[in-house]
Amino acid sequence: MNEKKEKPKYGWYVKKLIITCIILGLFGISLFVLSFLFGNWVRFFFIIVGIVVVLFFLWPGFGMALMNIIITKNLKKQKEIEMPMVQESPKILDIGCGTGRTAIKIAKDLKNGGYLYGIDVYNKVAIGGNSLETVKQNARIEGVQDKTSFGYGSALDIPFEDETFNVVNLSSVLHELHIKNEISKALEEAYRVLKPGGWLIVGEWNKFSWQLICYCGVFCFVFKDHNFWREIIEQQGFGIKAQLNNGGFYLFSAQKPKN
Numbered sequence: 001m002n003e004k005k006e007k008p009k010y011g012w013y014v015k016k017l018i019i020t021c022i023i024l025g026l027f028g029i030s031l032f033v034l035s036f037l038f039g040n041w042v043r044f045f046f047i048i049v050g051i052v053v054v055l056f057f058l059w060p061g062f063g064m065a066l067m068n069i070i071i072t073k074n075l076k077k078q079k080e081i082e083m084p085m086v087q088e089s090p091k092i093l094d095i096g097c098g099t100g101r102t103a104i105k106i107a108k109d110l111k112n113g114g115y116l117y118g119i120d121v122y123n124k125v126a127i128g129g130n131s132l133e134t135v136k137q138n139a140r141i142e143g144v145q146d147k148t149s150f151g152y153g154s155a156l157d158i159p160f161e162d163e164t165f166n167v168v169n170l171s172s173v174l175h176e177l178h179i180k181n182e183i184s185k186a187l188e189e190a191y192r193v194l195k196p197g198g199w200l201i202v203g204e205w206n207k208f209s210w211q212l213i214c215y216c217g218v219f220c221f222v223f224k225d226h227n228f229w230r231e232i233i234e235q236q237g238f239g240i241k242a243q244l245n246n247g248g249f250y251l252f253s254a255q256k257p258k259n
Ligand SMILES: C[S@@+](CC[C@H](N)C(=O)[O-])C[C@H]1O[C@@H](n2cnc3c(N)ncnc32)[C@H](O)[C@@H]1O
Pocket: 013, 095, 096, 097, 098, 099, 100, 101, 102, 103, 119, 120, 121, 122, 123, 124, 126, 127, 130, 153, 154, 155, 156, 170, 171, 172, 173, 176, 177
């Protein structure tokens, strides 16, 4: 019998926003077309409204859809994250693990008996199908259920003891906290649960990178620039060891001092 292979479901980032943007954007295009049926002023008005709608909706709609396809392709190449070398059985915490897109990739790359814990609040609409059930199912399908466990937990109050982990990963999560105090609090918590000499990995989009402008258009202002991330990580006492620009997505690796 031809058994269908189960596939993991990582979902699309901001799926509902993409659909809304594209629908509104198509409305903008129809205004362009309709403008030819009317006289000067109405035509001018329709064209201006059409341009605004295309800029604010159609561009980001298609751009973010493209971003999702590129992210999935990158993931297949498995070159997205460069984990720092941790010698023996690293204990890793992935905060804001979502459907496990990054967490499961890290777990797959673990070759030296390590273990990964993933936590998420699962109350935001960042990814389509974002839930604890989805991430657990994805881990099982990808064959990493023996070296991972996932649960509810907030970046602002991490449910683990002090100095538990060798690595803490925050991939595309901190920008969702919006308020600077909350970002600092999340980094303070990451510092607390890391062992001395432990590593922090932060991945965030850079506001004015051409890639982000292609994806989000005018919405690139929602993001912060890479200097902001660098400074706020250093302010929490971490020493930045490497900074990598991976297609507009910046990866920082930083270390907690070894006492
Ligand atoms: C853009 S998604 C990134 C998911 C995943 N890290 C990845 O690389 O695909 C952001 C995730 O952060 C989670 N999140 C937002 N605020 C959080 C918080 N305060 N604590 C834990 N997770 C949070 C959201 O629920 C969402 O799953």
